[in-house]
Amino acid sequence: MIIDCHGHYTTAPRQLEQWRDRQIASLTDPAQAPAVADLKITDDELRQSIADNQLKKMQERGIDLTIFSPRASFMAHHIGTFETSATWAGICNELCYRVSRLFPDHFAGAAMLPQSPGVDPRTCIPELERCVTEYGFVAVNLNLDPSGGHWTSPPLSDRHWYPIYEKLVEHRIPAMIHASTSCNPCFHTLGAHYLNADTTAFMQCLTSDLFKDFPTLRFVIPHGGGAVPFHWGRFRGLAQQLDKPPLRDHLLNNIFFDTCIYHQPGIDLLARVIPVDNILFASEMIGAVRGIDPETGHPFDDTRRYIDASPVLDRAGRDKIFESNARRVYPRLDEALAARGR
Amino acid sequence: MIIDCHGHYTTAPRQLEQWRDRQIASLTDPAQAPAVADLKITDDELRQSIADNQLKKMQERGIDLTIFSPRASFMAHHIGTFETSATWAGICNELCYRVSRLFPDHFAGAAMLPQSPGVDPRTCIPELERCVTEYGFVAVNLNLDPSGGHWTSPPLSDRHWYPIYEKLVEHRIPAMIHASTSCNPCFHTLGAHYLNADTTAFMQCLTSDLFKDFPTLRFVIPHGGGAVPFHWGRFRGLAQQLDKPPLRDHLLNNIFFDTCIYHQPGIDLLARVIPVDNILFASEMIGAVRGIDPETGHPFDDTRRYIDASPVLDRAGRDKIFESNARRVYPRLDEALAARGR
Numbered sequence: 001m002i003i004d005c006h007g008h009y010t011t012a013p014r015q016l017e018q019w020r021d022r023q024i025a026s027l028t029d030p031a032q033a034p035a036v037a038d039l040k041i042t043d044d045e046l047r048q049s050i051a052d053n054q055l056k057k058m059q060e061r062g063i064d065l066t067i068f069s070p071r072a073s074f075m076a077h078h079i080g081t082f083e084t085s086a087t088w089a090g091i092c093n094e095l096c097y098r099v100s101r102l103f104p105d106h107f108a109g110a111a112m113l114p115q116s117p118g119v120d121p122r123t124c125i126p127e128l129e130r131c132v133t134e135y136g137f138v139a140v141n142l143n144l145d146p147s148g149g150h151w152t153s154p155p156l157s158d159r160h161w162y163p164i165y166e167k168l169v170e171h172r173i174p175a176m177i178h179a180s181t182s183c184n185p186c187f188h189t190l191g192a193h194y195l196n197a198d199t200t201a202f203m204q205c206l207t208s209d210l211f212k213d214f215p216t217l218r219f220v221i222p223h224g225g226g227a228v229p230f231h232w233g234r235f236r237g238l239a240q241q242l243d244k245p246p247l248r249d250h251l252l253n254n255i256f257f258d259t260c261i262y263h264q265p266g267i268d269l270l271a272r273v274i275p276v277d278n279i280l281f282a283s284e285m286i287g288a289v290r291g292i293d294p295e296t297g298h299p300f301d302d303t304r305r306y307i308d309a310s311p312v313l314d315r316a317g318r319d320k321i322f323e324s325n326a327r328r329v330y331p332r333l334d335e336a337l338a339a340r341g342r
Numbered sequence: 343m344i345i346d347c348h349g350h351y352t353t354a355p356r357q358l359e360q361w362r363d364r365q366i367a368s369l370t371d372p373a374q375a376p377a378v379a380d381l382k383i384t385d386d387e388l389r390q391s392i393a394d395n396q397l398k399k400m401q402e403r404g405i406d407l408t409i410f411s412p413r414a415s416f417m418a419h420h421i422g423t424f425e426t427s428a429t430w431a432g433i434c435n436e437l438c439y440r441v442s443r444l445f446p447d448h449f450a451g452a453a454m455l456p457q458s459p460g461v462d463p464r465t466c467i468p469e470l471e472r473c474v475t476e477y478g479f480v481a482v483n484l485n486l487d488p489s490g491g492h493w494t495s496p497p498l499s500d501r502h503w504y505p506i507y508e509k510l511v512e513h514r515i516p517a518m519i520h521a522s523t524s525c526n527p528c529f530h531t532l533g534a535h536y537l538n539a540d541t542t543a544f545m546q547c548l549t550s551d552l553f554k555d556f557p558t559l560r561f562v563i564p565h566g567g568g569a570v571p572f573h574w575g576r577f578r579g580l581a582q583q584l585d586k587p588p589l590r591d592h593l594l595n596n597i598f599f600d601t602c603i604y605h606q607p608g609i610d611l612l613a614r615v616i617p618v619d620n621i622l623f624a625s626e627m628i629g630a631v632r633g634i635d636p637e638t639g640h641p642f643d644d645t646r647r648y649i650d651a652s653p654v655l656d657r658a659g660r661d662k663i664f665e666s667n668a669r670r671v672y673p674r675l676d677e678a679l680a681a682r683g684r
Contacts, residue, residue, distance in 0.1 A: 154528075184493055186486075186542060186546070187542060191548060192545040196542065199533075199541075200538065206533065224573070227540075227568050229572065233635065234565075236637075236642070237630075238630070238631060241631065261575070262573070263574055265614045266572050266575060288576065289575075290583065291579050300579040
């Protein structure tokens with residue numbers, strides 16, 4: 001079985017974006033404020049938006065199941081107030097839930113949180129709990145920079161975030177640390193901000209003792225961990241200089257890297273330096289990079305090919321990356337699969 | 343001949359830091375303002391600070407010459423006003439100049455600029471010209487984020503920076519795009535901010551047509567290009583999606599990556615995906631990571647070992663990385679060497 005731990009609903013029917021545009025317009029012109037009930041998307045529309053897109057490619061590529069969350073760049077937590085984000089997160093999470101009900105063999109939900117810059121993360125807990133207990137979601141996405149590229153929140157090691165971590169631990173769900181759209185012109189969202197956020201998240205953990213306080217907390221760092229595996233020697237050296245334990249003991253019981261790296265040499269490096277137990281298969285399909293690589297004739301984001309072709313991995317390693325690591329890192333997914341005899 | 347294009351004067355005599363502390367204190371208490379003449383460092387002190395440190399390690403490692411600039415983390419352009427930075431840059435550049443005169447076979451100077459957040463970069467030109475024409479410096483370091491982690495400047499592609507680029511082109515010197523200390527608690531300077539800045543710089547160039555306006559401008563992106571080579575497929579795919587030419591045509595006549603990557607697999611990946619003509623040897627010694635790698639028994643930052651050992655490189659490739667690329671990217675260095683019969 002092949003589990004992709006990183007997919008977003010990037011292909012939702014157009015009504016969703018139109019509703020969001022009205023919500024954003026209402027921030028300056030309250031007369032335009034849409035009601036949640038104004039958004040009407042039928043099951044057939046949802047089904048088609050998935051069957052023609054993600055599911056089609058999953059079947060072409062042999063991916064069985066995707067952990068599926070709202071479109072990352074559309075979270076845009078910097079827009080409006082907590083109430084803006086709360087309404088928007090509620091809508092987006094419900095759509096992912098409906099997808100997971102329409103295609104229960106192929107999608108498991110992960111939640112976006114109604115974060116808002118400067119607002120206590122505790123306010124996200126009701127939505128988090130609703131997604132886990134009512135929707136059966138198996139993870140959340142946590143945005144370490146809800147300001148959208150202005151970096152005004154405390155580091156992930158700060159007690160600011162602890163109420164969220166307590167809930168993650170209680171419900172045994174991991175957080176993928178995933179930024180959203182950059183509204184800072186310095187940072188291209190897909191080519192700079194996401195990768196910077198990944199590197200930053202890892203270093204915030206490295207300099208702290210967060211996982212002493214939360215030994216069972218699990219973070220998934222997407223996009224192959226940003227710059228981290230490429231600079232693994234630098235990070236090992238910095239940890240040593242900062243009198244931290246070796247990274248394996250200090251962080252690798254709690255941090256996992258996905259395989260959203262869109263060329264063979266990158267995947268090979270990941271597999272060479274990061275223990276295979278800490279690598280989770282993912283493609284972020286349909287996402288940041290949608291074209292065909294002229295050097296291979298295959299889609300850039302068909303990451304399964306790189307893993308299949310990597311000389312660094314053996315059969316047992318691939319099995320871990322494709323399935324068993326995900327079942328360990330996402331125990332609620334494992335239980336849901338087991339309940340369906342998988 | 344082996345040229346290290348990335349060294350900072352991290353071992354300057356203590357008087358320098360003490361002078362800077364007084365300068366910083368004077369920002370709130372002008373009575374403490376030190377005069378430039380208050381800083382007294384003898385040639386013997388300079389000589390010893392180099393001979394016992396950088397030069398010793400260069401000789402141990404077989405590095406002939408280092409392009410040497412003021413300590414990157416001490417540039418701290420976010421502190422004080424333009425005048426603060428101007429005085430400080432003047433002092434730091436002069437020390438590097440004196441080092442280059444004391445050890446003319448082993449050090450060539452590169453300037454820090456007196457940048458200050460929100461101040462027109464044009465104000466940096468007098469110091470830039472002084473360093474080139476009076477000191478014989480062969481490059482500058484350009485900080486794309488003088489705010490120190492708040493990212494308040496326009497992207498490198500913005501006309502804001504063009505006056506600097508005109509001077510770089512006129513004097514035929516490259517800019518190493520190098521951030522300084524982060525004063526944003528989100529970003530560890532060495533483990534996040536520098537690498538993020540590298541990735542960000544590359545993407546700012548990718549999304550623009552900067553090098554159409556400046557076809558002979560050359561940027562060196564340090565620390566192996568941050569996350570860029572590891573995600574080379576992502577960047578190739580994003581360029582394609584943004585209707586930009588292939589990266590080789592779009593950016594690689596102008597952008598070069600150094601080899602400050604502190605483990606073998608990272609250097610191997612760099613050499614595998616980046617054309618050898620775009621790689622410059624560097625170690626940033628004595629810099630970010632000073633320890634011994636327990637996995638190899640050698641210093642993390644002894645990057646020559648990784649290049650010598652890389653199965654991806656042949657003799658001709660190593661010669662380019664160690665010497666001839668640097669002589670091409672830093673033509674004023676080449677001329678200075680040729681004048682000395684090297």
